[in-house]
């Protein structure tokens with residue numbers, strides 16, 4: 001797999017659309033994945049059996065599959081259970097990403113059990129972490145990659161709304177012996193370079209490349225805010 005190689009320095013494109021988005025369509029996700037492949041990406045991240053299978057059918061890049069599912073009584077929503085791992089495996093992904101925080105999982109399954117199940121299904125496992133202090137638990141559970149997917153926005157971010165590169169550096173400097181995958185709020189070529197500079201092997205980019213609905217909203221919001229800033233003085237005339 002291209003991004004398995006040490007120092008791969010590649011970009012993975014996350015082709016996902018939230019339920020509320022008009023882009024939520026497996027055919028659309030597959031076309032986005034093809035565009036990413038043609039542009040030179042080294043992998044695709046995708047959600048749900050239908051999208052993963054549609055992407056697998058047209059795109060030869062490795063797929064990091066996830067299943068987002070909310071279970072009552074648990075905050076874990078990225079591939080929480082063994083059954084969710086099965087959905088990802090059955091759809092043809094090579095890797096699965098899963099929540100690797102210490103939060104309780106649905107049905108009392110442990111992280112180690114879910115990781116072992118993924119291995120039995122022949123999948124490599126990416127740990128979606130919310131902080132560098134969670135790496136030990138993920139490493140002990142047997143994951144193959146450490147990812148920053150769930151790191152929340154904070155004062156450490158490179159700019160408001162931008163990625164947290166400090167957490168990547170901490171994960172790399174801790175020398176866990178696993179590649180670090182940077183993910184979460186990467187939006188510019190400079191962000192990508194900063195992640196590699198901090199030691200990341202791969203950077204995953206989602207919204208900034210594939211969420212045209214959210215990006216259009218950003219532009220419209222800027223226009224509306226500008227218009228509204230003029231309303232006050234104009235009313236005086």
Ligand SMILES: CC(=O)N[C@H](C=O)[C@@H](O)[C@H](O)[C@H](O)COP(=O)(O)O
Nearest residue numbers: 014149150183184185186205206207
């Ligand atoms: C936190 C969470 O649920 N992240 C999800 C994980 O798959 C996706 O919604 C993100 O789009 C993805 O991580 C890529 O990140 P960004 O879209 O910021 O480039």
